[in-house]
Amino acid sequence: MDFADPFFGISWLDALIRLVIVVGVMTLVVMYLIYGERKLLGRFQQRKGPSYTGPAGLFQSFADAIKLVGKEDLRPRNADRWVFEFAPFAAFIPVFVILVTLPFAQDWGVRNLGLGLFFVFAVLGLNIVGILMAGLGSGNKYALLGGVRAAAQMISYEIPLVISLLAVAMVAGTLNLNEIVLLQENRPFVLIQPLAFVIFFTAMLSELHRAPFDIPVAESEISGGYFIEYSGIRWSMFQLTEYAALWAFSIFGAVVFLGGWAFPFGLEWGWGWQLFLTIFKSFFLIFLVMWMRATVPRLRIDQLMNFCWKVLIEVSFLLIIVNGFFLYYGWSETILGLVNWAGAIVFIGLVYSRGIRRSRAREYVGTYRNPEAATP
Template sequence: MTDLPFGEVFFGLSWLDAIIRIVIVVLVMTLVVVYLTYGERKVVARFQMRLGPTRTGPAGLLQGFADAIKLLIKEDVRPRNADRWVFEFAPYLTFIPVFLVLVALPFAQDWGVRNLALGMFFVFAVLGLNIVGVLMAGLGSGNKYALLGGVRAAAQMISYEIPLVVALLAVAMVAGTLDLNAIVSMQDSRPFILIQPLAFVIFVTAMLSELHRAPFDIPVAESEIVGGYFVEYSGIRWSMFQLAEYAALWAFSIFGSAIFLGGWQFPFGDDWGWGWQLVLTLIKSLIMIMLIFWVRATLPRLRMDQLMSFCWKALIEVSFALLLVNGLFLFYEWPQEILAIVNWVGAILFLGGIYLRAARKPSTKNLVGSYKHAEVPNP
């Protein structure tokens, strides 16, 4: 694999090449985040039969820039009861892991910040650091609602990281490598979503929880805990949490498209230049993002007990079962066609079970801290 000749050709410095790539990724990430906020508002408005932003610029295209300028000039307030250093450092520790994930992602065959042999493992390790920033924001704010939101977020993220990692390890078993570029290269004829659909369903579900997106947006619920762990933040520090959220949304979308949708490889192969491969990666990441927006516009928020029960009583068991099935198929060297059929059956049964469970009439005895309403006799 040859790399684009930035620093190495013109200056003879390999580290300068990496710095130039990082700067490009940061600039593109900022632009993507600005328009993701605009795109989400327009998509959700379309689902709700509204127009969305229309005033700022043609068709509201400058709304994201207007919001960014507003946040930059707003006052940065620190609560009197807050722990100063913890409170001020938390936004950075929330954003930095998301940026580090972008370092390992394959945007094209010949373009990325760095191609890591253990790229998938690197993504797992770095994403775990985000939990520390969330907990610091909740604990350092000196606010009980922020603390409750931070604890909820930490419990949710730690729980759903288990099925996320196990499902992706099942895919890595089939691929035989943790190198993200190698995994993409293996999908020249068929993407892994056709072979591992159950892993894709588990990945999307856990991804929504890790991103605190609906229906797993309990840690930032306005109606319950008035905004969650960043309720005391304002101005540029609050905007860093939003930047981290939408940058993580974009990073997860590229990561998912590389693992399951073929990334820059499928369906045109590696004969196309890196420019078209970047476009293909962008299109597939937008498909993942649209799926997330669609879920947000259609599904209601879960309760905390429902969220944790679904993870520990269903999702983790299914993910380990998938890992076991993949191990058996690899051990006995059965063809991938049979493995794909078994995975499709498992995905259909899993989604069907979720639908049937959701369609059941809720029982008040399963509510945490609930009570049955007394029947009032008719006069």
């Protein structure tokens, strides 16, 4: 049977079967992402991570899931009942809906939408609503603060996210995710749009509220933020949302920037290789995200907003303008790539050098390495 054919030839049954497959895989992947993150963080932190439940702790997530389902579903007395109880679902559904259009292999997603790219970020925007509902409905001040932070942060970072994707769409000339992948058969778009990739990755960290942008959930400040009052199954819904969003975003990033299933020999070597490519690339992005989480401290909310509104949005508009010039005058793609690389390097260099310039840490570092010079 060809992979692209509808199952049993019935359209709605086909959609249903594909959805069930994708959701099943997603649940499994999310469970092992949690396990993987704990193992990986353990490695970064010179400890083992989960290792008791099953061989090398492989069943830890299942044990956690069973425990969470068995826990009492608490609702604070002054919580707004309906808002509180529906918030996890409102947060989860958009992430679930994105999966509908992501291509995992050639012609294989649930549905291949003509406006796939646009669909993904339009639907992702709804993710915030669930978080806001949790923040407002919990009747808790930490949750409220977390909700306000999440709203401010996610609205702001949606703009550079969308614009960086538009830059790619400009180069590709289509919004169909499958066609975007096909166009990257010979070179992934990250090679000609690296700046867009940097912006996308930054905004993605922020949309997922991962470190260093985990301000809405900052456990050392507001101890969990919007889901502070949740327990048991509803809390695990939020957890599921977080990791499912991470996975969906990574697949999306892999599809748009890293060449998805097509880049090296995807068309020749068949769907097994294609699936491997998609999964491998998305896991690479996930690894980057987890690496960031293990090593980077958190930004403050005003620094975060400044970075978005004063740096990222300007850079991304500049990117659009530059791309527009190149496409309008039909200049070569190589030069476009080179200009973008230069832009990306300058951008990262500027961000990085700012911290170095301000630190004067070297003076102190000299202090503790050189015993005689105690005063900087």
